Amino acid sequence: TSEPYEQLVLGRRGHFAFQVNVSGQKAHGSVYREGINAIEVASETILALQKFPLKTHPFLGSEGLFVSSIEAQTVGLTVPDHCRFTLHYFSHPERAVETIQKELDDFLSLITPKASLEAILRPTPHPTGYFVEEDSSFVQWVQKNAQKVLGHALPTVFAPSVADENVLFQGLKVPVLAIAPIGGNSHQAGEWVNLDSLERVQKLYKRLVQDFNRYATLSKQ
Secondary structure, eight states: OOOOOEEEEEEEOOOEEEEEEEEOOOOBGGGGGSSSOHHHHHHHHHHHHGGOOOOOEETTTEEEEEEEEEOOSSSSSSSOOOOEEEEEEEBBOOOOOOHHHHHHHHHHHHHHOOOOOOOESSSSSOOOOOOOOTSHHHHHHHHHHHHHHSSOOOOEEEEESOHHHHHHHHHOOOOEEEEOOOOEOSSSTTOOHHHHHHHHHHHHHHHHHHHHHHHHHHHHH
């Protein structure tokens, strides 16, 4: 089989993090049915979130969510009356954290009235999603250079995760594209990158840097 091509990333999903607090009722563990175990309620809530109606798009794909941590503490043989978990949400472009928080709140209110959700504050703005139109002059310029260096245009994709590009797009308000070498096993043992692909990407970036002044001049005319 032929080796896959490097891809041109036209945009990325945004990312928002939320803390979900779940209340229960204390009781002695020997008579646990007299209480409400907040860990059990939180677990049921997490499983119910698998049915949250995620928005989909033919090119952007589906939004997504996952839980990264769950925490509860109790003293002695006591049924825990509080549990919290961290929920991560990957969003389409132009979706605000307030909108997604309301959608999640409305959904959770149908699952359990004992859960409340709040956005996790961060020192920098939430990285919202972004997208650059494929027919833009910037994309076409990159593709022409790819054709010259690689012998073919790059397949275009919308990336499922966030990266520095989200911050650059938000802060600079300019089109942001990404080209990365072929690799795999992200965030796993044995994460890898193809060295031949790395060299190809290096050559393409070098060409883009050399040609950028000409593109910038032409785009102002």
